[in-house]
Amino acid sequence: MKELKELTRANIWNLAPYSCARNEYNGRNASVFLDANENPYNAPYNRYPDPLQLEVKKLLAKVKRVPEECIFLGNGSDEAIDLMYRCFTEPRIDNVVAIDPTYGMYKVCADINDVEYRSVSLDTDGFSLNADRLLSACDRNTKVIWLCSPNNPTANALDHEEMVKILTHFEGIVVVDEAYSDFSSQPLFRHELAKYSNIVVLNTMSKAWACAGIRMGMAFASKEIIDLMNKVKYPYNINVLAQREALDILKDPYEIDKWVRTILLERSRVIDAIKLLPLCRKVYPTDANFILVEVDDAQKTYDYLVSKGIIVRNRNKVHLCQDCLRITIGTKTENQELLAALRTM
Numbered sequence: 001m002k003e004l005k006e007l008t009r010a011n012i013w014n015l016a017p018y019s020c021a022r023n024e025y026n027g028r029n030a031s032v033f034l035d036a037n038e039n040p041y042n043a044p045y046n047r048y049p050d051p052l053q054l055e056v057k058k059l060l061a062k063v064k065r066v067p068e069e070c071i072f073l074g075n076g077s078d079e080a081i082d083l084m085y086r087c088f089t090e091p092r093i094d095n096v097v098a099i100d101p102t103y104g105m106y107k108v109c110a111d112i113n114d115v116e117y118r119s120v121s122l123d124t125d126g127f128s129l130n131a132d133r134l135l136s137a138c139d140r141n142t143k144v145i146w147l148c149s150p151n152n153p154t155a156n157a158l159d160h161e162e163m164v165k166i167l168t169h170f171e172g173i174v175v176v177d178e179a180y181s182d183f184s185s186q187p188l189f190r191h192e193l194a195k196y197s198n199i200v201v202l203n204t205m206s207k208a209w210a211c212a213g214i215r216m217g218m219a220f221a222s223k224e225i226i227d228l229m230n231k232v233k234y235p236y237n238i239n240v241l242a243q244r245e246a247l248d249i250l251k252d253p254y255e256i257d258k259w260v261r262t263i264l265l266e267r268s269r270v271i272d273a274i275k276l277l278p279l280c281r282k283v284y285p286t287d288a289n290f291i292l293v294e295v296d297d298a299q300k301t302y303d304y305l306v307s308k309g310i311i312v313r314n315r316n317k318v319h320l321c322q323d324c325l326r327i328t329i330g331t332k333t334e335n336q337e338l339l340a341a342l343r344t345m
């Protein structure tokens with residue numbers, strides 16, 4: 001990879017970050033806090049949260065097996081996605097390259113930041129990744145490549161060797177979004193941070209960790225990249241309530257394992273049942289907690305399900321996904337309801 005300084009926007013590299021009141025004292029045994037203009041009443045909500053979320057990161061480091069200093073926490077993965085643009089791309093000059101179809105936020109954040117977004121189609125047979133095609137869409141102003149594995153909405157994991165090829169040949173930042181990796185048995189790039197200085201791996205509390213409501217996403221990368229992201233983020237980006245709930249859920253990772261195993265069992269049951277339906281043309285292979293199903297008429301099926309109070313995601317208008325519905329795996333009861341409705345359509 002190029003030197004980080006060369007990849008980083010000059011204004012960001014030179015930025016003097018906001019200094020939080022509580023960052024400045026480094027004495028121990030402090031018990032009287034008159035430094036932050038807080039109200040002394042209404043504990044614990046009267047106090048500002050830890051800007052670097054060190055307690056949460058300590059647990060996360062164990063659970064995810066990533067060094068603490070290589071973890072960034074954001075207000076959902078969305079914050080980390082936006083920060084990639086703010087740290088590395090010069091509006092109207094730089095560009096990013098991404099697979100297509102993929103998660104919509106990469107493009108939304110490009111548009112917000114006024115950065116050119118180049119889509120490179122996945123292969124038509126099975127949504128596979130072609131590293132050479134992606135690399136040839138890059139030029140000297142390409143700063144970031146977006147990969148998502150398992151990919152949303154196609155549900156498949158991308159080929160590991162092709163991803164390695166991109167990581168080793170591309171000079172800029174490669175983001176690998178592993179939001180769904182708990183549902184997959186593929187090797188994890190978050191365990192290869194030391195091998196690739198240009199990788200940023202995204203994870204989220206929103207899927208396997210069942211905490212979409214608290215808005216907590218994370219990025220794993222070299223300490224240098226994490227320091228840069230921390231410099232640019234809002235000082236108190238994760239509130240007290242979210243940090244507390246994250247600590248609670250991280251103390252019981254076995255509960256998550258149980259949920260994931262149940263969802264995986266349900267996933268194979270739902271796939272088998274949907275494949276038997278006359279309206280089903282194809283169920284694509286999945287490494288995630290959802291399935292992509294091609295049906296005879298996606299709009300009609302979607303509308304019918306809505307009329308029954310069942311909401312799935314209509315991906316009919318998405319590149320390569322004509323007549324496809326994206327269906328999240330729910331509880332056994334919810335899945336039963338979905339299947340019963342589809343059988344009587």
Ligand SMILES: *Cc1c(COP(=O)(O)O)cnc(C)c1O
Pocket residue numbers: 075076077078079103148152177179203204205206207212216217
């Ligand atoms: C759901 C999802 C996320 C999670 O985003 P949050 O902002 O953390 O809720 C990230 N990436 C992909 C590909 C997703 O599908």
